[in-house]
Amino acid sequence: MERYPGKKRIAVFISGRGSNLKSLIKHSKQKKALFKIVLVISNNPDAEGLKYASKLEIRNYRINYKDKLTFENQSLKLLKKHNVDMICLAGFMKILSKKFISKFPGLILNIHPSLLPKYKGLKTHERAIKNKDKFAGASIHKVTDKLDSGKVILQKKVRILKSDNVNSLKKKILKIEHKLYPKAIDILLSSL
Numbered sequence: 001m002e003r004y005p006g007k008k009r010i011a012v013f014i015s016g017r018g019s020n021l022k023s024l025i026k027h028s029k030q031k032k033a034l035f036k037i038v039l040v041i042s043n044n045p046d047a048e049g050l051k052y053a054s055k056l057e058i059r060n061y062r063i064n065y066k067d068k069l070t071f072e073n074q075s076l077k078l079l080k081k082h083n084v085d086m087i088c089l090a091g092f093m094k095i096l097s098k099k100f101i102s103k104f105p106g107l108i109l110n111i112h113p114s115l116l117p118k119y120k121g122l123k124t125h126e127r128a129i130k131n132k133d134k135f136a137g138a139s140i141h142k143v144t145d146k147l148d149s150g151k152v153i154l155q156k157k158v159r160i161l162k163s164d165n166v167n168s169l170k171k172k173i174l175k176i177e178h179k180l181y182p183k184a185i186d187i188l189l190s191s192l
């Protein structure tokens with residue numbers, strides 16, 4: 001196992017594109033970074049983000065999601081093997097069990113594309129536009145057994161313009177997500 005003295009060891013769970021994973025990896029490569037991404041886990045064998053992790057020689061695993069328990073038990077084995085301190089969910093589309101979450105108390109973060117507590121769940125951009133909101137945004141929060149409901153660590157707004165549609169809003173929010181997630185991790189790690 002690679003050792004990174006003084007750095008916390010993070011696993012990222014993904015299900016798709018992995019652009020947040022990329023931004024976390026990029027951040028972690030800086031000398032001043034407080035963490036290293038040591039493991040990537042995906043429930044989706046075709047997740048684009050896995051290719052990127054492989055390219056950068058970060059350990060990555062596809063774990064078949066036949067059922068939650070098997071997925072979580074296999075993940076826990078890997079987390080232990082790689083001595084993982086903290087988990088970041090980044091576009092991970094499954095809900096973790098209370099039991100799993102309790103193994104990493106206060107140490108699982110998620111990124112959500114809305115100004116929580118507004119718009120928990122899916123289709124956040126659509127809902128913000130439909131409701132004619134003036135602002136949308138992204139939130140990084142601690143994961144609890146209630147969906148998108150744990151303590152918000154960091155949040156940033158973007159203005160919704162009259163000219164915005166779901167796609168343009170998604171792009172705008174994604175751009176801030178990439179800056180926000182590494183910052184939120186640093187905040188959490190500095191508070192430990």
Ligand code: GRF
Pocket residue numbers: 014016017018019020021090091092111112113174177
């Ligand atoms: C992001 O918008 C994130 O907020 C949400 O899922 C999307 C994942 O995008 N939870 P990516 O896979 O990181 O590119």
